[in-house]
Amino acid sequence: MNQRKINTIRTKLGRLARNQCANYKSSGACDLQRCGLCTVEIKTDSMSGNICPYFMRNVLPADPALTREYLEYLPADHPLQNKSNKAGKCKRCGHRFERKSNRQLYCAGCAVENEKENSRRRNRDYRDRQRKRMTI
Known part of the structure; x- marks a missing residue:
């Protein structure tokens, strides 16, 4: 995977979470996650485990272009495909x-x-x- 493209998508996802997600707090916290952090903000080597289910169902569809870009990088057997x-x-x-x-x-x-x-x-x-x- 192209790491630069992944970082760009991750940045866009974080911006969308900060601006649109009802559960996102200004400190990067999330009310829904067990760890208390917004999973969009957590940096991992792969993107497939980086997204909150609430974010995927309710926030991400607001930006169809970003949704397509993100789903393109998920593995073919991922449930969101x-x-x-x-x-x-x-x-x-x-x-x-x-x-x-x-x-x-x-x-x-x-x-x-x-x-x-x-x-x-x-x-x-x-x-x-x-x-x-x-x-x-």
């Missing part, structure tokens, strides 16, 4: 993309490349079969 059929992971490059159908396996760029490869393979097989017929 979108599990709908519209979200997909490209089989070729591994990037996340929005599916147009439930059978779509590749993002737009990889779909073109995959189709080119399949076409080359089909044409090569066809030419091989034609050569075998000519020799018989």
Whole structure:
């Protein structure tokens, strides 16, 4: 993961918590957390454990762009990841993309490349079969 990008997202999350969260106190404390600290302010090496459930449900949706950025850095098996059929992971490059159908396996760029490869393979097989017929 890009540490600079993680730090940028963490800063934006902290700013949103300070400005919008009803449970955030000026000292960085939180009424909901057992440790008494706002989990957005706690620095860890990964972001997946850094967010308060109240913050995720009630505060973060106010900024859709930040929500998308944050969810992009969560692991694929994280419970907050979108599990709908519209979200997909490209089989070729591994990037996340929005599916147009439930059978779509590749993002737009990889779909073109995959189709080119399949076409080359089909044409090569066809030419091989034609050569075998000519020799018989």
